[in-house]
Amino acid sequence: MDLNLARTFVLVFQHQSFTKAADILGVSQPAVSKAIRKLESDVGDALFVKSGRGISPTSRAVSLATDFQRAIDIIDNAVFSKNRLSIYCVEALMHTLGDIETATFKVPPFDQELLFDQLRAQQIDLVIDTTTTKDSAFEIESIHSEPIAVICRKDHPKIIGDTFTRELYYQLEHIEYKATRDGRSFLEVFAEEPLEHRNVVRQASNQATMAMLAAKSDCIGLVFQSFAKEWADRLNLKILPMPVKCRDVPIHMIYHKRRIQDPQHRTIRELIKQRIHSI
Template sequence: MTLSDFDLNLMRVFLTVYRCQSITVAAEVLNLTQPGVSGALKRLQNQLGQKLFVRDGRGIAPTHLAHEMARQIEPALEAIENTLTDAQEFTVEGKRRFVVYTTEPVMLKLVPKIEADKSLGNCEIVLCPTTVSEAELLEKLNLRQADLAIEFSESSTSSHFTQPFFSDQICVIASKNHPRIQGNISTQDYYQEKHITLKLRREEIFLVDYFTEEHIQPRKVAAECESLLALMALVASSESIGMTSVSMATQFAEQFGLQILEAPFNSLPVDYVLMGHKREQNSKANIWLREKLLSYVLD
């Protein structure tokens, strides 16, 4: 077989299957049918005269040849894609759907701004709840299932970039009608009251434990929530106190009838970052998306 006989278009299909370790998932990423992906792989294997994947339980596993091909071809293919992407002009007249994974407080902050933005043209910005694990989130960026993520922890991988987004703080909230807490709260008061708590899904620890310099002692927990909005509603309708971000408390305090109180201990800033795959760092479309999101938190 000569190079002129080789179908280079099959390389993108191969690399996507290699990354996904699944023909079904690869078909979704490539927006192709499963038979189309299977047929492309079969043609590539026929051209090479060797197998690239073998059955492994209900899935597939790459062969040694597939590992070697991916290692050598992936950087070259990404360089070509980056060059073509950088050369493409981006305008909001073209139809484009951007997917951004982020946390509940950021969603609540951004959705009204996105809906009110009349300059999006034919572009759509869709916010999705952040994943349970960082590995799963990075995989979505790797497979182009997400354009960006907004996180409060920076990835240490060499394949991804981060950019500062905005900084927040945590605070204590209590009902305006609370019989004992009014205007401020001491450390003693904090531990004497019952708490509505929120556990961060990814870190498997409570919000207050993640963003404080001090060791937080065990508290009397009345209820544990998975949503900050649910936490705020429970605090508003009970004598329990809770912790949330200052931006979220400010946004909903009047609606829920809440007091916003300074935390009685040294809290750490909640520093959000925009995170994406490095192949998108110089993409005009991704730069537009990052600038647009930044404009929502700077105005």
Template structure:
């Protein structure tokens, strides 16, 4: 009696990669395969299931209802299999010469880089911090493709493809130059909105940091200028009568250098919460576990004034 040919479980791995990346080429890059190999695998799975799985849309693909249903059943078990596979990777921090790449916001880089360099003093490894891409989908894709090892950001992912951990909290403050002609020592709600403002635009979502984190709709502010760098914003505040908003840790670091006063905001604002984010498949990966541990050590030391 003939035996039924065994099903190739690798087709599921390729399918989930295409589903997550919405692209045959990106899936091929993630899996280190050729694009034709990925295309052939999806064709084989389509034939086995008897259902269309993806429809081409522009340069990518869009899943059909059948593909969505299949992915819902496969996402968790496939992720667990990948975790097991990556957990076997060898990693020895004392001998490794690996370079890790971490996406982090400008303020997070300021807080962490110096402490991290001290922690790496006796090791041959390095950690390179990079500002994240403007488009959030690109950040997620780079994490999935492991172009970066993790991210430290105020962005919190909703997808089950990522794991995250809250690691830091900060708050917003107002800064003005010490020689400001109208503001000394503290600032009232009326004073704040009577002055011109240097607006800091978030790199993503095109929002100002105040609008993102305030609990209420703010009155219109008189704009002095618009900046996408906190450092340049504070330098500009030191040379003008315009006000600026920054994280307290950043303001405390540079207030003396730029000759700035630092005030509590005259309105309620949410805290700035930083999250460490990494690919779910790296949850049990020894190298990624070590990296997360080292960054948590750096954060703890920074909090204690190291």
């Protein structure tokens, strides 16, 4: 059925006037009359009858009106409601972004190939992550870099004050991330000097788990510095400088080039960059 017929019918039903419906639609009264006759032919029943100088709906019109209005509302909501962008954001930076009305944030998958496949398939609209690619289909902006910090519980028995040496770092028990990149651990990816053996006794799948494990044990862990500052007081954690030379972790904004000029996409990209730059 032509949706325009349903819209015309609902207006005629609401105002019980072909003339008022025509004025609202910006068409002639004969055009409205023709549309109603066409709809009556489709449903097989009269919808309006003359009543004095006006018209009145038939019982068939009354039964159709509610269903037609509901259908029009559903279609209008689908077409004109704000689209929510689906965004992968590295978990350690989610606290800096807060709520964005038209965005839903998710933690990126470990599988980077899956991440880019989902961008291509428009299942994900934007990615904020440490990963990158040489695929020319994607736009990649460097928007931030995060220093790596060491965390431990404040009353750790072997770490006195803020003194933390390289020797002590290697003597302590460590929590390590389960996820690897190209077979290398998180620290191996960003270390700028040869690494010695570390006594890894626990593993964490994300920075939140890393922080909680460090807070409840004598192990040390590695997190983004901004994440550590956000949660140190709440989890009774101590933040220590990284004694092993490491480069900062680069954060990229990644999206398909077909979205470069998308107005909503551009607005959210700029908002995210503003909030991350405020760290």
